[in-house]
Amino acid sequence: MSFVPAPISRFFHRMASPPHFYCLTNKLLPWLTVIFILLLGYGLYAGLYLAPTDYQQGDSYRIIYVHVPAAWMSLFIYVVMATAGAIGLIWRIKLADIMVICSAPIGASFTFIALVTGSLWGKPMWGTWWVWDARLTSELILLFLYLGIISLYGAIEDKRSASRAVSILALVGVVNIPIIHYSVEWWNTLHQGPTVTKIDKPSIHIDMLIPLLVMAIAFKFYHLIALLQAAKVELLKREQNSQWVKTMLESET
Amino acid sequence: MKPARRNRLLLILLMIAGVATAASFALKAFNENLMYFFSTTEVTEGKVPQGAKFRLGGMVVKGSIERPDNGMMVRFVLTDYKNRVTVEYTGILPDLFREGQGIVANGRLNDHGVFIADEVLAKHDENYMPPEVADSLKNPEEQP
Numbered sequence: 001m002s003f004v005p006a007p008i009s010r011f012f013h014r015m016a017s018p019p020h021f022y023c024l025t026n027k028l029l030p031w032l033t034v035i036f037i038l039l040l041g042y043g044l045y046a047g048l049y050l051a052p053t054d055y056q057q058g059d060s061y062r063i064i065y066v067h068v069p070a071a072w073m074s075l076f077i078y079v080v081m082a083t084a085g086a087i088g089l090i091w092r093i094k095l096a097d098i099m100v101i102c103s104a105p106i107g108a109s110f111t112f113i114a115l116v117t118g119s120l121w122g123k124p125m126w127g128t129w130w131v132w133d134a135r136l137t138s139e140l141i142l143l144f145l146y147l148g149i150i151s152l153y154g155a156i157e158d159k160r161s162a163s164r165a166v167s168i169l170a171l172v173g174v175v176n177i178p179i180i181h182y183s184v185e186w187w188n189t190l191h192q193g194p195t196v197t198k199i200d201k202p203s204i205h206i207d208m209l210i211p212l213l214v215m216a217i218a219f220k221f222y223h224l225i226a227l228l229q230a231a232k233v234e235l236l237k238r239e240q241n242s243q244w245v246k247t248m249l250e251s252e253t
Numbered sequence: 254m255k256p257a258r259r260n261r262l263l264l265i266l267l268m269i270a271g272v273a274t275a276a277s278f279a280l281k282a283f284n285e286n287l288m289y290f291f292s293t294t295e296v297t298e299g300k301v302p303q304g305a306k307f308r309l310g311g312m313v314v315k316g317s318i319e320r321p322d323n324g325m326m327v328r329f330v331l332t333d334y335k336n337r338v339t340v341e342y343t344g345i346l347p348d349l350f351r352e353g354q355g356i357v358a359n360g361r362l363n364d365h366g367v368f369i370a371d372e373v374l375a376k377h378d379e380n381y382m383p384p385e386v387a388d389s390l391k392n393p394e395e396q397p
Contacts, residue, residue: 055387056349056377064381090261127347127374133289171269175276186280188288188310190357192379205382 016093018235019244025228032225039218047211054208063121064208068196069216071114073223074142075177077107081149082174085167095231097163098238100170101153102230106223108146115139126190134183135191138176145173159238290357297336301362309338309368310357310376318352331356331368342370349375 014020047065054061081103088096118136119129130136149166156162184193195204196212204212239245280287290310291301301307311331318329326343340358350356350373360370 052383054381055384056380061381086262086265089265090258125347125349125375125377127349127372131289131374134287168268171265172272174269175272179276179280186287187284188290188292190289190374190376192377195379195381203380205386207383208381 016095018239021095025232032221036218036221036225039214043211043215043218051208051211060124063117065215067114067117069219070110072216073219074107074111074114077103078177082170085170089167098231098234100167102227102234104146104149106226111143131190133189133191134187135189138180138183141176292333293331293338294333294336296338306361308357308359312355313352315352338368340368340370342373346373347375349377
């Protein structure tokens with residue numbers, strides 16, 4: 001890999017080494033938690049209190065501040081998970097395998113939150129809890145993909161082959177991501193079209209948009225915290241017999 | 254890159270390309286079924302299932318909402334800015350139902366070409382703004 005500059009490739013090699021990853025994670029986690037709490041506090045206050053009411057939906061639209069970031073995260077985490085799966089399959093990096101299986105429950109939770117808040121929003125606005133339109137159905141399939149990955153991993157005894165199997169499943173499921181994103185444009189749906197990603201004409205007022213973006217960043221930080229915590233535990237479980245874990249535990253006690 | 258890794262990379266890319274092709278063919282084949290509703294133009298052109306239930310989407314024409322016998326039955330006209338279809342519905346309308354609003358109705362056509370709806374859902378748009386901004390944007394000439 002001569003086309004990658006040496007410092008960058010060295011950084012990735014160091015990150016892929018379990019002891020180095022473990023130490024770095026321990027140092028990063030408190031900072032990430034502080035940033036997350038600050039962003040979440042401001043985002044919720046600004047979204048639920050400071051932002052103006054909507055011309056059409058009144059105050060009910062405020063569920064957007066949970067629903068939309070959760071839905072974005074459900075797609076984002078899937079892409080991260082599938083990328084980690086590809087890296088794990090190609091370069092056989094242990095840490096990438098761990099990232100795949102640790103991402104799945106977080107992604108499943110965000111998908112579940114997006115579906116439930118969407119349903120709570122749909123009843124007063126549309127007049128129904130659930131419809132089988134393209135957007136809602138493809139998002140439900142995403143939840144089943146996440147759950148499938150979790151169960152497939154649990155069903156295979158040998159964790160190395162389990163990781164390989166779930167990575168392939170995750171990569172196959174990637175095809176659903178553009179379908180979810182473009183479902184509202186390709187087909188007639190009850191779900192409305194995209195608001196924020198429309199570049200030519202912003203269709204959300206700036207005072208409403210800023211809290212939404214703050215919440216989205218806060219959710220990203222939460223994802224990072226949850227992923228690193230889970231990865232740490234999984235790493236210790238898998239490496240429990242290795243020398244660096246023993247030395248580290250002895251030095252801590 | 255080592256040959257073994259390059260082969261695995263190619264294999265993965267090939268797999269994704271294959272799945273994407275299969276999915277796009279499947280979606281193309283089921284395109285009609287994936288449409289959540291028919292437009293009013295499809296109704297006037299006779300492209301909708303005859304005698305069966307289907308969903309009809311469109312904008313409620315301004316000034317078309319009426320209650321002919323002052324009861325629960327409401328009659329309004331839907332448009333996609335090309336063709337219009339009259340809809341009759343008996344029941345409670347969602348909060349967002351109003352003139353100029355996009356809605357989706359579920360029901361069937363009767364012999365006179367009137368759509369008899371069993372269910373009316375409101376489709377809200379992707380715009381979010383404070384009421385003052387909405388008022389200042391309102392253009393009286395731009396009405397369906």
